[in-house]
Amino acid sequence: MNEASFSSAPAYPVSLRIQGKLIVIIGGGRVAERKLNGLMDGGADKVTLISPYVVPGIAEQAEAGRLTYICREFVPDDLEGAYLAFAASSSAAVNLAVMNEADKRGIWCNRADQGDEGNFITPSVLRREELTIAVSAGGASPALASLIKEELEARFGEEVGAALRRLRELRQYAKTAIPDRELRRSVLRLAAEEALEDWSKAIHPQQWLNELLTRTEGRLNRDE
Numbered sequence: 001m002n003e004a005s006f007s008s009a010p011a012y013p014v015s016l017r018i019q020g021k022l023i024v025i026i027g028g029g030r031v032a033e034r035k036l037n038g039l040m041d042g043g044a045d046k047v048t049l050i051s052p053y054v055v056p057g058i059a060e061q062a063e064a065g066r067l068t069y070i071c072r073e074f075v076p077d078d079l080e081g082a083y084l085a086f087a088a089s090s091s092a093a094v095n096l097a098v099m100n101e102a103d104k105r106g107i108w109c110n111r112a113d114q115g116d117e118g119n120f121i122t123p124s125v126l127r128r129e130e131l132t133i134a135v136s137a138g139g140a141s142p143a144l145a146s147l148i149k150e151e152l153e154a155r156f157g158e159e160v161g162a163a164l165r166r167l168r169e170l171r172q173y174a175k176t177a178i179p180d181r182e183l184r185r186s187v188l189r190l191a192a193e194e195a196l197e198d199w200s201k202a203i204h205p206q207q208w209l210n211e212l213l214t215r216t217e218g219r220l221n222r223d224e
């Protein structure tokens with residue numbers, strides 16, 4: 001066997017905006033529930049799920065009005081108007097039919113039983129407000145992707161969210177306060193370095209910016 005070869009084709013990661021878009025999930029088991037929760041975390045607010053049976057977690061969300069649940073088997077017209085499709089049933093034949101129908105209609109489809117056959121795969125995701133870390137092992141080991149995500153959970157705790165909000169504020173402020181692009185780049189880079197070292201560093205933006213400017217100019221002078 002050739003050790004250097006990959007068994008799956010290379011893939012390109014993106015962060016999709018899915019608010020207001022129709023997402024159709026076929027299947028209602030544990031896997032469909034995990035995809036549904038990931039979609040909700042990603043802003044989905046228009047999900048339709050088709051399956052003759054659903055696990056209690058999905059039933060509860062349907063009862064709460066968070067998705068449209070249709071209790072029956074998949075039919076091709078279920079994909080009408082869909083932005084994304086998820087083939088997550090326990091039947092390979094049904095998942096293949098969903099995939100083929102999606103292809104015909106130009107809809108991106110995830111295939112839970114045979115990831116390589118789908119248009120996209122879903123990584124393991126860690127969220128801290130605006131920070132999103134997505135871990136993909138290309139389908140070689142979903143369990144490893146999940147374990148790596150768990151390791152990152154400890155490294156990037158809840159405090160990252162607030163620090164990132166302050167970094168955003170600082171950056172907004174720096175855009176007008178520091179017209180020089182190179183200096184601004186150095187200051188923002190230093191701010192990110194400091195935040196990464198100590199999240200509580202991200203204090204009041206104006207005061208922090210002044211401190212950063214002093215340090216950056218010192219640094220630039222030393223570099224000359």
Ligand SMILES: C[C@@]1(CC(=O)O)C2=NC(=C\c3[nH]c(c(CCC(=O)O)c3CC(=O)O)Cc3[nH]c(c(CC(=O)O)c3CCC(=O)O)/C=C3\N/C(=C\2)[C@@H](CCC(=O)O)[C@]3(C)CC(=O)O)/[C@H]1CCC(=O)O
Nearest residue numbers: 112113114115121122123124125136137138139142143146
């Ligand atoms: C990350 C995560 C996100 C999510 O589901 O949203 C995800 N799988 C997760 C868990 C998980 N899945 C499986 C196990 C059992 C252990 C094991 O097999 O390792 C566990 C672990 C567990 O259950 O704890 C079994 C499994 N998974 C796939 C197949 C079929 C196949 O191999 O093609 C089979 C065999 C089914 C069978 O045996 O019949 C396929 C895929 N699973 C993917 C994603 C995509 C690749 C991800 C990537 O590498 O980028 C891909 C290709 C397609 C897709 O689903 O998009 C989520 C962790 C969430 C988290 O913890 O954060």
Ligand SMILES: NC(=O)c1ccc[n+]([C@@H]2O[C@H](COP(=O)([O-])OP(=O)(O)OC[C@H]3O[C@@H](n4cnc5c(N)ncnc54)[C@H](O)[C@@H]3O)[C@@H](O)[C@H]2O)c1
Nearest residue numbers: 027028029030031032051052053073074089090094112113
């Ligand atoms: N991608 C992943 O992360 C991952 C992980 C584990 C398993 N899997 C694969 O995903 C499949 C689903 O796993 P699960 O644990 O959710 O299975 P499950 O048996 O709990 O659920 C299967 C669901 O498919 C539905 N279904 C069956 N026929 C259907 C049809 N004709 N139309 C619509 N829905 C139909 C059932 O009602 C049920 O809700 C497994 O067969 C396995 O191959 C994928």
